[in-house]
Amino acid sequence: MGLDIDQDLLCEFEKHLDPRHPELSEIPARVLGYGEISTVFEIGSGRQADIAYKRMPIFEAESELEAYRFIFREYNRLLSSEVGLALPDFGYSHVSGDDGKPVMFLAQEKLDPRSIGNAVIHDVEPQDTVRLIRQVLRELSKVWDFNAPQGEVELGIDGQVSNWSVADFEPGKGLGDEIELLYLDTSTPFIRLDGVEQLDPELFLRSAPSFMVWILRALFLEDVMTRYYDLHLVAVDLIANFYKEQLPELISGLIEAANDVFAHEVAGLGVEPITAKEVRSYYREDALIWRLYLSMRKTDRFLRTRIARKEYPYILPGKIKR
Numbered sequence: 001m002g003l004d005i006d007q008d009l010l011c012e013f014e015k016h017l018d019p020r021h022p023e024l025s026e027i028p029a030r031v032l033g034y035g036e037i038s039t040v041f042e043i044g045s046g047r048q049a050d051i052a053y054k055r056m057p058i059f060e061a062e063s064e065l066e067a068y069r070f071i072f073r074e075y076n077r078l079l080s081s082e083v084g085l086a087l088p089d090f091g092y093s094h095v096s097g098d099d100g101k102p103v104m105f106l107a108q109e110k111l112d113p114r115s116i117g118n119a120v121i122h123d124v125e126p127q128d129t130v131r132l133i134r135q136v137l138r139e140l141s142k143v144w145d146f147n148a149p150q151g152e153v154e155l156g157i158d159g160q161v162s163n164w165s166v167a168d169f170e171p172g173k174g175l176g177d178e179i180e181l182l183y184l185d186t187s188t189p190f191i192r193l194d195g196v197e198q199l200d201p202e203l204f205l206r207s208a209p210s211f212m213v214w215i216l217r218a219l220f221l222e223d224v225m226t227r228y229y230d231l232h233l234v235a236v237d238l239i240a241n242f243y244k245e246q247l248p249e250l251i252s253g254l255i256e257a258a259n260d261v262f263a264h265e266v267a268g269l270g271v272e273p274i275t276a277k278e279v280r281s282y283y284r285e286d287a288l289i290w291r292l293y294l295s296m297r298k299t300d301r302f303l304r305t306r307i308a309r310k311e312y313p314y315i316l317p318g319k320i321k322r
Contacts, residue, residue: 003051003089003090003091003107003108003109004047004048004051005051005091005092005093005105005107006044006048007093007095009027009043009044009048010043010053010093010095010105011095011096012026012027013025013027013029013043013044014055014095014096014097014103015098017029019313019314020301020305022039022041027043027044029041029042029043030042032052032110032113033162038054038055038056038187039054039055040052040053040054041053041054041055042110049110050109050110051107051108051109051110052107052108052109052110052111053105053106053107054105054106054107054108054187055103055104055105056103056104056105056106056187057097057101057103057104057313057314058104058203058204058206058207059101059102059103059104059203060101060206061101061102062102064200064203065094065102065104067200068104068189068199068200068203069092069104071189071191071198071199072092072106072186072187072189074189074191075155075186075189075190075191076090076186076189078146078153078155078191079143079155079157079183079186082146083142083143083145083146083155084142085139085142085143085182085183086167086180086181086182086183087182087183087184087186088108088109088111088165088182088184089108089109090106090107090108090109090186091106091107091108092104092105092106092107093105093107097313098311099311099313103313106187108184111165111182111184112165112169114169114171115165115166115167115169116162116164116165116184117132117136117160117161117162117163117164117165117166118160118161118162118245120132120161120166120169120175121161121242121245121247121250122245122247123171123172124174124175125174126250126253128174128175129247129250129254130250130253130254130257131175131179132161132166132175132179133161133238133239133254133257133258134257134258134261135179135181136159136161136164136181136238137159137235137238137257137258137261137262137266138261138265138266139164139181139183140157140159140231140234140235140238141231141261141265141266141269143155143156143157143231144231144266144269145269148268148269151194152193152194153191153192153193154191154192154195154229155190155191155192155229156190156191156192156228156229156234157183157190157228157234158185158188158190158228158234158237159234159235159237159238160185160237160238160241161238161241161242161245162241163183163184163185164181164182164183164184165181165182165184166179166180166181167180167181167182168180188204188228190225190228190229192229197225199225201225207297207314208296208297231269231271232271232272232274235258235262235271235274236274236278236279236282237282237286239251239254239255239258239274239279240279240280240282240283240286241283242254243283244283251276251279252276255274255275255276255279258274259273259274262274297314301314
C-alpha cells in the first residue's frame with residue numbers, strides 16, 4: 001500500500017460534508033462515480049488528487065469496521081497474489097462521523113477515467129469491445145481456476161465492465177494487440193470459508209430504508225450475495241449491463257463470444273452457455289430492483305431530513321439511465 005492518505009483531510013472532509021451536495025462542502029469533492037451503496041470521490045489537491053476515495057458510512061461500531069477491514073485486506077491479497085489479477089495501489093483509513101460512528105474510506109490509485117471499461121466501450125469499435133469482453137472473461141476465469149482445486153476458500157467477484165481499467169489506453173486509438181486489465185472493485189470482498197460467507201451481508205442493508213429492510217433481506221439479499229460466486233451469472237451480469245450502457249446492439253455478439261470462451265478456452269470449468277433470453281430477463285429484473293431501491297432511498301432521505309429533521313449520511317446519485 002503505497003498511497004499517501006491525508007488523515008487530517010479526511011477528518012475535515014467528513015466533518016463538513018454536505019451529503020446532498022458534496023461538491024459544495026467546505027472541502028469540496030469531485031464525484032468520480034456512484035455505486036449502489038457507496039460514492040467515489042476525488043478530495044483535495046496535489047498528491048491527494050491522485051487518489052480515489054470510496055466513502056462507506058455503514059458501520060455501527062469499531063468492531064464491525066475491523067472485521068470488514070480484515071476481510072478487505074485478505075480479498076485484495078488473494079486476488080493479487082493467488083488468483084493473479086492486477087490491482088491498482090490501494091489503502092484505507094477511517095474517521096469518526098458526527099454521530100460518533102466510524103466512517104471507512106477506501107483509497108485507490110486514481111486512474112484515467114477514459115481507461116475505465118464503461119468509457120472504453122463507447123470509444124472503440126464493436127470488434128474491439130468484443131475483444132475486451134473476451135479478455136475480461138479470461139481474467140474472471142482465473143478466480144474459478146483458483147476456486148476449483150481447493151474447496152476451503154472460495155472467492156466471488158463482480159465482473160461488470162465498469163470494474164476494469166485498460167492499462168495504457170489511449171482514446172481514439174483502439175485497443176492494442178495485447179489487452180492488459182486492472183481490476184478495480186474490491187470493496188465488496190466476497191470470500192467463503194468452508195461454504196460460509198465471511199462478509200456480513202447486513203452491512204449492506206444499513207443504507208436501505210428501514211421500511212424496506214425486511215423485504216430486501218427476504219427476497220433479494222441471498223440472490224445478490226450468491227450470484228457473484230457463479231461464473232455463468234457473473235458473465236450474464238457483465239453482458240446484460242450493455243443495456244444500461246445503451247449498447248444493446250452489441251449483446252448478441254458478446255453472448256456468442258462468451259459462449260466461445262466457455263466452450264473452448266475454459267472448458268474445464270463447465271460453464272453453461274448463455275442465452276439472449278436470460279440476458280434480457282436478468283436485466284429487466286435487475287433494473288427494476290435497483291430503480292425501486294433508489295426511489296425508496298430518496299423517499300427515506302426526504303422523510304429523515306425534511307420531516308424528522310435528522311441527518312442522512314448517504315450520498316445518492318441523480319437519475320440513472322437504464
